[in-house]
Amino acid sequence: MKIVILGAGQVGASVAEALVHEANDITIVDNDRERLAALQDRLDLRTVCGNAALPSILGDAGLDDADLLIAVTQSDQTNLVACKIAKSRFNVPTRIARLRAADFLEDEQLLSDENFAVDFAICPEENITDYIVRLVDFPEALQVLEFAEGRLVMVAVRAYEGGALVGKPVRKLREHLPSQVDARIAALFRQDQPIIPEGETVIHAGDEVFIIAASEHIRPVLRELRRMMRPVKRVMIAGGGNIGYRVATALQQRLEVKLVEHNRSRAEWIAPRLGDTLVLCGDATDEDLLEQENIAEMDLFLALTNDDEDNIMAASLAKRLGCQRVLALINRRAYADMVQGGPIDIGISPAQVSIGTLLAHVRRADVSQVHSLRRGAAEALELVAHGDRNSSRVVGRSLGEIPLPKGVTIAAIVRDLETPEIIGYQGPVGIQAYGHVVIAHRDTVIQSGDHVIVFCVNKKLVHKVEKLFQVGFGFL
Incomplete structure (x- = not known):
C-alpha cells in the first residue's frame, strides 16, 4: 500500500514506524528538515520537506497514486485542507485526519465528501482521556483495553508475590474461578521478554500478565492474579492543558479532583468551567504545594503536562510524598521504558495510545x-x-x-x-x-x-x- 503521512511529530512518526515494516511504501511530509532526517536515518521511508497544505508539496509526495492519506500535523486547518485537496485534485481513495477542535469533530456534514472530504477523524486527546479514565476504574492495571464495543476487556497487570496463581501453571486459572466465569491469559511478559502462555506455563511474581474476559467477569478474574486496590476516590492532576482539562471533566462528577496548573491565565480560564474541581495555580513539582494539598491522601496522581521532564519529576515527587499510585504522560519512548515500574507506576505514550x-x-x-x-x-x-x-x-x-x-x-x-x-x-x-x-x-x-x-x-x-x-x- 502506498501511504502518505503528513506530520512527523509523535503521532506521525509512530504511525510511520508501525507501518513501514509491513511492506508499505511510506512517504512522510513535514516542514522540519532535522526531524525528517532523523526519521529517514532509522526507517526505510521517503521524506518531503514543505507545507503539507500546498498542492505542489502533496504532488511531490506522490499523492497522485497514493492509496491512503494520513494527515496528522499539529494544525487542524492544514489537515482539513490536505484532505480536501487529496480528494478533489488527486482522488486519493481514503483520507484520515487528526482533529482537535470539537467544532470540526462534532459536525459530520463538514467532514463529508462535498466539504473537507475526511473519511475518518481521530482526536488523540479524546483517545488518551478515555484510556486514562479506564485506568482510574482499574487502579491495579497497567493497561485496560476494550474490544467488541466494550463487550470484552483485556487488562494487563503485574503478578504479585503471594498471589493465588503465582508459582502455579496457567491451567489452574479455571479452577479458581466460579463455574459461570471464564477467562484466558493471552500473553505473559517476563523481564520484557514475551512468553506464549500454555497450560503448563508457570506464572512468576513480577510477570506482566495480559488477561481477557467478558466485561462483567473481569474483576473477579483480576482478584485471582493480584490484590485489588481500593477504588479511586481522590485524584490530583498536574497540568490543565487539553488532556488534563478533559480528564478532570470526565472524573469530577464522581471523584474528588484537584488540578494544578502553573499558567495563571489558563488556570483562570478552566476554573469556572470545572465547577466540581479544585483548580490550583502553582507548580506540580513544588514539594510544599503538594504537601499542603495532602498528596499523601490521594489515591492517584496524574502528571499530564506537555513536558516529559516535568511529568516525570512531579510523578516521582508525588510517589515519594506518599501518593498510592502515580501515572505520567511521557512522549519519549526511552523515558517511558526507563521510569515505568520504578518510582512511576504507569508511563503512557500519547502517540501509542492514539x-x-x-x-x-x-x-x-x-x-x-x-x-x-x-x-x-x-x-x-x-x-x-x-x-x-x-x-x-x-x-x-x-x-x-x-x-x-x-x-x-x-x-x-x-x-x-x-x-x-x-x-x-x-x-x-x-x-x-x-x-x-x-x-x-x-x-x-x-x-x-x-x-x-x-x-x-x-x-x-x-x-x-x-x-x-x-x-x-x-x-x-
Whole structure:
C-alpha cells in the first residue's frame, strides 16, 4: 500500500514506524528538515520537506497514486485542507485526519465528501482521556483495553508475590474461578521478554500478565492474579492543558479532583468551567504545594503536562510524598521504558495510545479495533472473520487446526454482536449486553461474522495475521 503521512511529530512518526515494516511504501511530509532526517536515518521511508497544505508539496509526495492519506500535523486547518485537496485534485481513495477542535469533530456534514472530504477523524486527546479514565476504574492495571464495543476487556497487570496463581501453571486459572466465569491469559511478559502462555506455563511474581474476559467477569478474574486496590476516590492532576482539562471533566462528577496548573491565565480560564474541581495555580513539582494539598491522601496522581521532564519529576515527587499510585504522560519512548515500574507506576505514550484507532483503518483484513501494547512492541487486534471453510483459513476450523504463526494467540471471540443477551440481574431486572462472549480454547470453532481477538507479541507478526483472515477467491 502506498501511504502518505503528513506530520512527523509523535503521532506521525509512530504511525510511520508501525507501518513501514509491513511492506508499505511510506512517504512522510513535514516542514522540519532535522526531524525528517532523523526519521529517514532509522526507517526505510521517503521524506518531503514543505507545507503539507500546498498542492505542489502533496504532488511531490506522490499523492497522485497514493492509496491512503494520513494527515496528522499539529494544525487542524492544514489537515482539513490536505484532505480536501487529496480528494478533489488527486482522488486519493481514503483520507484520515487528526482533529482537535470539537467544532470540526462534532459536525459530520463538514467532514463529508462535498466539504473537507475526511473519511475518518481521530482526536488523540479524546483517545488518551478515555484510556486514562479506564485506568482510574482499574487502579491495579497497567493497561485496560476494550474490544467488541466494550463487550470484552483485556487488562494487563503485574503478578504479585503471594498471589493465588503465582508459582502455579496457567491451567489452574479455571479452577479458581466460579463455574459461570471464564477467562484466558493471552500473553505473559517476563523481564520484557514475551512468553506464549500454555497450560503448563508457570506464572512468576513480577510477570506482566495480559488477561481477557467478558466485561462483567473481569474483576473477579483480576482478584485471582493480584490484590485489588481500593477504588479511586481522590485524584490530583498536574497540568490543565487539553488532556488534563478533559480528564478532570470526565472524573469530577464522581471523584474528588484537584488540578494544578502553573499558567495563571489558563488556570483562570478552566476554573469556572470545572465547577466540581479544585483548580490550583502553582507548580506540580513544588514539594510544599503538594504537601499542603495532602498528596499523601490521594489515591492517584496524574502528571499530564506537555513536558516529559516535568511529568516525570512531579510523578516521582508525588510517589515519594506518599501518593498510592502515580501515572505520567511521557512522549519519549526511552523515558517511558526507563521510569515505568520504578518510582512511576504507569508511563503512557500519547502517540501509542492514539494510533490504535488509526491503524484499524489501515489494516488489510476486516479489522474493527487495534490496540498498541507495551509502547508499540506488541499489538492486539479485533478482526471480523468472513467466508466459509472453503474460502477462509480460519472459518469453520477449530483453533487447534489454524496455522497460527509463533507468537500469535487467539484469545477470545464475540459472536452475534447485534444480538442482546442477559448477563446478570439487578434485583428482578435483567442486565443486557450485546454479543455472546466465547473465551478461546483449542476446540473452539470460528464462525463467519465472529469478532476474533488476536494477540501478537511482536507487531511484525500482524501482516501474517491479516493474510490469515483474508478471504480467498472462492468466497461468494
